[in-house]
Amino acid sequence: MQAQPTLDPLAPVFFMSYSGGVVPDSTPDPNNSRTYLQRFFDDVSELVNEFLTLSIGHIPGFLDAQIQGGQFWDRKILAAVGRCQVFVPLLSPRFMASDWCRFEWATFASREIRLRDKEDQDTEPAESVADAAIVPVNWTFMDPAQSPGTIRRIQTFAPSEADPRALYLRDGVLGLLRMQQQQAYGVVVWRLARRIVDIVEKYEVVPRVPPDTSGLGPTFMEESQ
Numbered sequence: 001m002q003a004q005p006t007l008d009p010l011a012p013v014f015f016m017s018y019s020g021g022v023v024p025d026s027t028p029d030p031n032n033s034r035t036y037l038q039r040f041f042d043d044v045s046e047l048v049n050e051f052l053t054l055s056i057g058h059i060p061g062f063l064d065a066q067i068q069g070g071q072f073w074d075r076k077i078l079a080a081v082g083r084c085q086v087f088v089p090l091l092s093p094r095f096m097a098s099d100w101c102r103f104e105w106a107t108f109a110s111r112e113i114r115l116r117d118k119e120d121q122d123t124e125p126a127e128s129v130a131d132a133a134i135v136p137v138n139w140t141f142m143d144p145a146q147s148p149g150t151i152r153r154i155q156t157f158a159p160s161e162a163d164p165r166a167l168y169l170r171d172g173v174l175g176l177l178r179m180q181q182q183q184a185y186g187v188v189v190w191r192l193a194r195r196i197v198d199i200v201e202k203y204e205v206v207p208r209v210p211p212d213t214s215g216l217g218p219t220f221m222e223e224s225q
Contacts, residue, residue, distance in 0.1 A: 012062035012080055015061070015081050016089075038063070092140045092174075108134065108205075116204050
C-alpha cells in the first residue's frame with residue numbers, strides 16, 4: 001500500500017473553480033444552479049476525505065463561488081489557489097468568459113509540479129507532468145472544438161464507464177443533477193474524487209501564492225479569437 005504524502009493542513013487538497021454569474025442572496029432554491037454546485041462540491045469533498053487520512057479540521061476542498069465581477073480578491077482565495085494540490089475547473093460558457101477563472105487557472109498552471117517518486121522521473125515526459133494536476137470537468141455541455149488552446153490541450157475528465165460517460169459528455173454534471181441521473185452522477189463523483197487522490201499521491205505542486213491579480217492577461221474568450 002502506497003504511503004500517503006504529507007499534506008499542508010492549512011491548504012485545501014483541491015480548488016474548484018466556477019463562474020455562475022450573480023445569484024441574489026435569498027432563501028435557497030433547490031432548483032438553483034448554485035445549489036447543485038454546492039451539492040457537487042460537498043459530495044466530491046466527502047469522498048476525498050474518505051480516501052485520504054486528513055488531520056482533524058483539514059478541509060478537503062475550496063469552492064470559489066463567492067467572488068462576483070468587480071469585487072477584489074481576498075487573501076483566502078489567493079492562498080487557496082496558490083497552495084492547493086489539484087485544480088478542478090468547472091467548464092461552462094460563463095467560465096470561458098470569466099476574468100477571475102482565467103486568473104485562477106493561470107495562477108495554478110504557473111506553479112512548479114514534481115513527481116513524488118523519483119523513479120517516475122525517467123519514465124514520464126516533462127510536458128505531461130506540467131499539466132497533470134489540472135482536471136477540467138464539464139459543468140455544462142462543452143464542445144471541445146470551441147475551447148481555447150489552453151483548455152483544449154488538457155484532457156477533460158470523464159469516467160471510464162460507457163453509459164455514465166456518454167450522459168456526462170452530453171449534458172455535463174449540471175445536466176445529470178437537473179435530470180436526476182443519480183447513477184451516472186454517482187459514478188462521476190466517485191471517479192473524480194479518486195482522480196484527485198491519485199494526483200495527490202503521485203505529484204507535488206509547489207506553493208506559490210500571488211500577492212494580487214496583476215498580470216491577469218487575456219481572458220479565455222480573447223485567447224480563442
